[in-house]
Amino acid sequence: MRCARLAGALLITIAAAAPAGAKSAPRTVTVIVDKLAFGTIPAGLHVGDTVRWVNRDLFLHSATSSGHFDIGLPPGAQRNMRLTRAGQFAFICKYHPGMKGKLTVQ
Ligand SMILES: [Cu+2]
Numbered sequence: 001m002r003c004a005r006l007a008g009a010l011l012i013t014i015a016a017a018a019p020a021g022a023k024s025a026p027r028t029v030t031v032i033v034d035k036l037a038f039g040t041i042p043a044g045l046h047v048g049d050t051v052r053w054v055n056r057d058l059f060l061h062s063a064t065s066s067g068h069f070d071i072g073l074p075p076g077a078q079r080n081m082r083l084t085r086a087g088q089f090a091f092i093c094k095y096h097p098g099m100k101g102k103l104t105v106q
Contacts, residue, residue, distance in 0.1 A: 028052055028080070031101075033061050033073060038093075038101040045105045047086055054078040061099065065091040 026048040032039035034056040045051070053063050055073035063071040063081070068089050071079050083105045093099035 026050065030054055031063075033057055033063075033093075033099075036096055036099060038063070038091075038099055041101050041103060043104070045083060045103060047083055047105060049083050049105075051081045051083065051103070052078055053081065060095060061093045062095060063091050063101075064094045065089045065103075070094070 024046075026046070028050040029042040029045065030052045031041060032054050036057065036059070053071055053073055055061055055075060055077050058075050060075065061073040063069065063073065068085075069081060069091070071081055073079060083103070086105050089103040089105070091101055091103065
């Protein structure tokens, strides 16, 4: 009897720790900005992941998606941006509009 109760409690604990449809743990991906260009944007991004923008260039840049985010990137700076919404987000550098990229978040 006592053992059965304990087993039941264990099952509930395990179920709470691993809900159905659980995704992998959030991850942090790095996007390098250098030579007036955004580096490769990693695929497979999910809500809860973090993009770390790293500016290795000598110029001030930004990662700007109108209505969604606007990250200022002074030379040598890095900034973390947590992904809170799914969708496709085209972005530019507002100082160099030829610099473009797109984040796809699931
Ligand atoms: Cu720029």
